[in-house]
Amino acid sequence: MEDTAVEEAEVSGAAEFAPALIAAHPFGHSVAVAVGPDLRVFDLHGGCAVSLSDDSGGCAHSDAIRAIxxxxxxxxxxxxxxxxLVKVWKTGSWRCVRTITSEKRVSAVAFSNDGLYVTFADKFGVVWLVTVGGDAEGQVSADSKPVSIFGHYCSIITSMKFSSDGRFIATADRDFKIRVTSFPKNPMKGATEIQSFCLGHTEFVSCIAFTRNSGGSxxxxxGGGDSTVRLWDHINGCLLDTYDVRDKLGELSEPNETEDSNLAIADICLANDDSLVDVAIQSLNGMMLLACDLIAKKLSFLKVVRTEKSYIPTSLSTSVGPDDHLWSVMGASNMPNQSVSQLLTRVRIVPRFQKDAQGSADHDSAALDDAEVPHGEKLLLALQGSLDASKQEEVLSAVLAALKVSMHKMLVKKNYSEERREQRKRGRNDKKIKK
Incomplete structure (x- = not known):
């Protein structure tokens, strides 16, 4: 019965939904949104949409972007x-200066803290590394080839991040585990020293984030499919605290509001000097805010920032600075009967949380109305895309329905009958390495 249900979901195409992604420049210069193969960038300093150009000689993205x-x-x-494809862009000019071809589809990407390397993970759980920079002007290398540095043994890597001090690279997968690896001085020879495994999630791990150094640590x-946000001492692999979002949502929800809903954690990001953790939950119309006490090593509930019922964020991002905002986006691609012109997203922004005299965050913050968004209609049009107004609600309703179930179908490890496994082996079309 379980095999049949999984196989039906796979055939329907639901497992291939690609959630929209958002990334804010670390110092607030720009913000980027990806949906399907479409990459949209808005210059927050210039107040205008960015025209992307490609000097790498490679192709533009032709399929869903899974990591930015x-x-x-x-x-x-x-x-x-x-x-x-992994495409490297210089943000001063927004020119693509390097296109790297992977052997498999790519699920995660990250830059080393010194900007010398880009790492990416493929769907077979292998982490690859490429040299991309080195001189004072940020010149990107065009001749180095990807080198595999470690792997997760055929488990899809869902998230990959470097620690704030650059000493470690953490990788999470759909098989419930997080691996913390020491990043070597010469990573082109591989990264073989495992610092720790952070084990405790009971379903797939969907997202990870490092805090910045605070008091030397x-x-x-x-966050994961088990509806928990967890705080770790990654040096020793020790679980410090766990917050289960189901407990609070059960208290806040109307009767039957979350019944039969998937409450997987879709994304997390840190704000206010890492004292706040913003959490996107797969079936929640809004975002949950958790207080992160790095001294007491505790996570606690602050509030839920509610949005309209048709809005469930798929990705979150924030930047550092006096005018930083919490950025979120909702959208998806690869849906049945969806055309490129229907790659619609919704962007919602929560202003920086102010602190009171006691150092606590202001709980009254709410998502900005469209009229209050910085740069207003220009920004929204550039990042959300345009579509006939009469079709917007129809498209977004379809996206909303897909998002409520898509993450589990993408990341829950599937069990197949022996016959079905043999059929899948015969139908594989993986790119073969040419000798």
Missing amino acids: TFGAGGALFASAGDDK SFLLS
Whole structure:
């Protein structure tokens, strides 16, 4: 029965939904949204949409983008996805200066803190590394080839992040585990020293985030399909605290509001000097805010920032600075009968949380109305896309229905009958390595 249900979901195409992604420049210079193969960038300083150009000689993205990220200094940006391409962009000009071809579809991407390397993970759980920079002007290398540095043994890597001090690279997968690896001085020779495994999630791990160094130490946060946000001492692999979002949502929800809903954690991000954890939950119309006490090593509930019922964020991001905002996006691609012109997203922004005299966050913050959004209609049109107004609600309603079930179908490990496994082996079309 279980095999049949999984196989039917796979055939229907539901497992292939690609959630929209958002990334804010670390210093608030720009914000990028990816939906399907479409990458949209808005210049927050110039107040205008960015025209992307490609100097790498490679192809534009032709399939769903699954990962986007800015480098630690904001000079570089990477996008990668199902077309097996990793594209490196210089954010000063928004020119693509390097296109890297992967052997498999790419599920995660990250820059080393010094900007010298980009790492990406493929659907077979292998982490690859490429040299992308090195000189004072940020010149990107065009001749280095990807080198595999470690792997997760055929488990899809869902998230990959470097620690704030650059010493470690953490990778999470759909088989419930987080691996913390020491990042070597010469990573082109591989990263073989495992610092720890953070084990405790009972379903797939969907997202991870490092805190910045605070008092000489940093910590790791994770979210997963078991509806928990967890705080880790990643040096020793020790679980410090766990917050189960189901407990609070059960109290806040109307009767039957969350019944039969998937409450997987879709994304997490840190704000207010890492004292706040913003959490996107798969069936929640809004975002949950948790207080993160790095001294007491505790997570606690603050509030839920509610949005309209048709809005469930798929990705979150924030930047550092006096005018930083919490950015969120809702959208999806690869849906049945969806055309490129229907790649509609919704962006919602929560202003920076102010602290009172006691140092506590202001609980009254709410998502901005469209009229209050910085740069207003220009920003919304650039990042959300345009569609006939009469069709917007229809498209977004379909996206909403898909998002409520898509993450589990993408990341829950599937069980197949022996016959079905043999059929899948015969139908594989993986790109073969040419000798």
